[in-house]
Amino acid sequence: MVLIASYKAEVSSILTVQQLPSAITGIDSLRASELPIGYQSGTFTFEYLTYSLGMARSRLVPLDSIEEYERALKLGPNALGGVAAIVDELPYIELFLAERTGFKIVGEPFMNRGWGFAFKRDSPLAIDMSTAILNLTETRKQKRILKKWLCKKSCGGKSEWNQPEPNQFHLKSFEGLYLFCVAITVSAFLVFVLRMIRQFVRYRRSERTSLTPRASLSSSPTTTRLWGFMLGFVEFVDEKEEATRSDDDSNNNPSQVVELQGDSEVR
Numbered sequence: 298m299v300l301i302a303s304y305k306a307e308v309s310s311i312l313t314v315q316q317l318p319s320a321i322t323g324i325d326s327l328r329a330s331e332l333p334i335g336y337q338s339g340t341f342t343f344e345y346l347t348y349s350l351g352m353a354r355s356r357l358v359p360l361d362s363i364e365e366y367e368r369a370l371k372l373g374p375n376a377l378g379g380v381a382a383i384v385d386e387l388p389y390i391e392l393f394l395a396e397r398t399g400f401k402i403v404g405e406p407f408m409n410r411g412w413g414f415a416f417k418r419d420s421p422l423a424i425d426m427s428t429a430i431l432n433l434t435e436t437r438k439q440k441r442i443l444k445k446w447l448c449k450k451s452c453g454g455k456s457e458w459n460q461p462e463p464n465q466f467h468l469k470s471f472e473g474l475y476l477f478c479v480a481i482t483v484s485a486f487l488v489f490v491l492r493m494i495r496q497f498v499r500y501r502r503s504e505r506t507s508l509t510p511r512a513s514l515s516s517s518p519t520t521t522r523l524w525g526f527m528l529g530f531v532e533f534v535d536e537k538e539e540a541t542r543s544d545d546d547s548n549n550n551p552s553q554v555v556e557l558q559g560d561s562e563v564r
């Protein structure tokens with residue numbers, strides 16, 4: 298019981314630590330904190346974070362590749378070169394999540410100037426391009442393209458960005474406890490059987506020394522002798538069980554001697 302209680306307490310503490318929510322829930326909480334932030338070097342993100350959001354430049358860590366993204370996030374905000382989060386354009390983030398697992402988007406996306414298509418004034422291509430983009434979004438072709446090219450390893454929609462992964466108990470979670478309990482049970486059973494066999498062998502030896510051996514036993518087949526040994530062992534175990542029960546009953550219900558004393562009257 299002590300082992301099971303300690304094991305349950307340890308598993309509960311591990312799951313509690315894993316389920317603790319992150320302090321970063323979006324761009325607002327990231328702005329209010331003093332944690333280092335990663336951004337893609339050479340993009341407008343640096344000016345947006347410093348001028349629009351007023352973040353200190355010392356907090357910003359430039360990153361140039363997907364490998365640097367992964368390394369900085371794994372190091373964390375407390376290590377040199379690590380970051381608490383990365384702010385970047387959504388296409389780059391989705392490409393990073395498609396090639397690396399163990400990361401997710403936190404918070405809702407926010408709109409800002411970034412990618413765009415520039416045309417000459419009154420160019421007919423602007424109308425055609427806008428119509429083509431609307432057709433992609435309205436007919437869900439954009440989602441199919443995203444699923445085909447960017448959802449190879451992980452893909453999450455807006456509804457999945459803020460939902461933590463549930464921690465559930467499975468049979469494998471208690472694999473160590475089950476194996477340990479089974480090992481203890483089997484060991485105790487084997488010890489019990491070996492002790493009973495040892496006592497039974499001593500009992501048979503004492504019987505053989507007290508009784509004269511029979512010729513039929515020596516000439517009986519091996520199967521018959523083995524079967525007789527097994528039956529004798531079972532009967533011996535039953536007798537031991539009955540003796541144990543009788544001893545328990547006698548200990549639980551001890552006989553009491555009541556002495557009746559008569560009152561003597563002195564005249």
